[in-house]
Amino acid sequence: xxxxxxxxGALRLPRSILFGxxxxxxxxxxxxxxxxRALLCTDERQAAQPEFAAMLADLAAHGVETHVFDxxxxxxxxxxxxxxxxxVHTFAPDxxxxxxxxxxxxxAKVVAVLLTHGGSVRDYYGEFAVPGxxxxxxxxxxxxxxxxxxxxxxxxxxxxxxxxxxIASPHLIPQVAICDPELTVTCPPALTAFSGSDxxxxxxxxxxxxxxxxxxxxxxxxxxxxxNVLSDHMAKLAVTNVFTYLERAYxxxxxxxxxxxxxxxSLAAGCAFGTAGTAAAHALQYxxxxxxxxxxxxxxxxxxxxxMQFNRPACAPAFAELAELIGLTGEDEAARxxxxxxxxxxxxxxxxxxxxxxxxxxxxxxQDFVAEHSLDAARLIKNNxxxxxxxAMTTITRAAFAGDRASLVAA
Numbered sequence: 001x002x003x004x005x006x007x008x009g010a011l012r013l014p015r016s017i018l019f020g021x022x023x024x025x026x027x028x029x030x031x032x033x034x035x036x037r038a039l040l041c042t043d044e045r046q047a048a049q050p051e052f053a054a055m056l057a058d059l060a061a062h063g064v065e066t067h068v069f070d071x072x073x074x075x076x077x078x079x080x081x082x083x084x085x086x087x088v089h090t091f092a093p094d095x096x097x098x099x100x101x102x103x104x105x106x107x108a109k110v111v112a113v114l115l116t117h118g119g120s121v122r123d124y125y126g127e128f129a130v131p132g133x134x135x136x137x138x139x140x141x142x143x144x145x146x147x148x149x150x151x152x153x154x155x156x157x158x159x160x161x162x163x164x165x166x167i168a169s170p171h172l173i174p175q176v177a178i179c180d181p182e183l184t185v186t187c188p189p190a191l192t193a194f195s196g197s198d199x200x201x202x203x204x205x206x207x208x209x210x211x212x213x214x215x216x217x218x219x220x221x222x223x224x225x226x227x228n229v230l231s232d233h234m235a236k237l238a239v240t241n242v243f244t245y246l247e248r249a250y251x252x253x254x255x256x257x258x259x260x261x262x263x264x265x266s267l268a269a270g271c272a273f274g275t276a277g278t279a280a281a282h283a284l285q286y287x288x289x290x291x292x293x294x295x296x297x298x299x300x301x302x303x304x305x306x307x308m309q310f311n312r313p314a315c316a317p318a319f320a321e322l323a324e325l326i327g328l329t330g331e332d333e334a335a336r337x338x339x340x341x342x343x344x345x346x347x348x349x350x351x352x353x354x355x356x357x358x359x360x361x362x363x364x365x366x367q368d369f370v371a372e373h374s375l376d377a378a379r380l381i382k383n384n385x386x387x388x389x390x391x392a393m394t395t396i397t398r399a400a401f402a403g404d405r406a407s408l409v410a411a
């Protein structure tokens with residue numbers, strides 16, 4: 001009798017993904033097939049790059065009229081979204097292109113929703129609140145980390161709530177993702193480090209999310225459906241590439257092979273978590289990011305080794321499998337799973353990721369706030385492989401603040 005459990009897999013992806021050096025040259029032709037009036041969402045630095053000017057020329061050569069909004073602000077405060085809508089309302093774009101890091105691509109997503117369906121950004125918080133398809137989206141990442149070019153989520157900063165909030169809907173997945181590693185060569189070392197660490201966090205959390213009971217309606221009832229055989233494949237590709245290429249890209253930004261490898265890792269990790277979801281590290285990062293005003297990737301990377309240590313009793317086999325994937329050995333599953341957690345922490349230390357929340361800038365009197373408000377991210381909490389409540393989040397937060405993974409071994 002075969003006791004192997006049945007397989008289940010799910011992926012939600014763009015209609016087209018282009019990856020490789022020089023692929024940005026396909027933008028004009030690609031855009032012209034879906035629209036003739038393109039809004040480009042980017043930031044001031046990106047808009048000044050010669051590569052961006054070349055993209056505008058390519059669009060013009062293919063008969064596409066453009067409007068550039070270069071006012072993207074990191075973490076995407078609601079005011080910046082309103083400003084963009086005010087500027088482009090009369091332009092009436094029929095395609096929206098996000099060029100830049102995660103905030104620029106997320107801005108494109110949210111603006112596409114508002115231009116299509118109207119209302120306020122707050123109308124779309126949570127899962128499945130976007131009522132239908134949106135203006136076609138094209139995403140061109142210039143960093144290797146967020147994976148937003150292939151995911152169904154956008155994160156905004158709601159200053160009135162004092163919180164970052166997610167909008168999650170399959171309608172947010174861009175129609176086309178163009179991933180050109182040449183656009184990342186100018187990323188400074190720090191941005192390379194925390195972007196790549198973000199990709200590893202996405203991959204590890206996607207690979208260890210709670211697997212849900214198999215149900216034909218799972219993807220209809222949940223944006224993030226948990227660990228599955230297809231997302232696992234993408235997550236493993238991402239983990240392999242991060243360990244192979246991230247430190248190289250950090251040490252030498254002109255290493256184009258490393259830039260290719262880490263951009264592929266980011267893309268694969270986005271494919272993985274865009275369907276499987278993420279968990280505790282991302283839930284904790286929401287309040288941490290609000291309090292410390294630090295980059296998302298920096299926060300999740302600081303938290304990840306502590307979350308992994310807490311989760312290890314629930315997913316030691318998965319950690320052991322990832323250990324074997326990157327060539328780590330150990331006499332048994334327990335040793336290999338711990339070796340993988342240690343390897344993640346060691347990699348982050350070598351690329352100067354902070355070793356504790358205190359080093360990240362969190363104050364001691366803010367720890368309880370972080371633990372309490374991390375539970376607000378219900379879509380992430382339900383994904384964690386080990387049950388989470390306030391005492392559990394407090395335990396993780398205090399260990400991460402002190403930089404004391406050892407305290408989580410027996411937790």
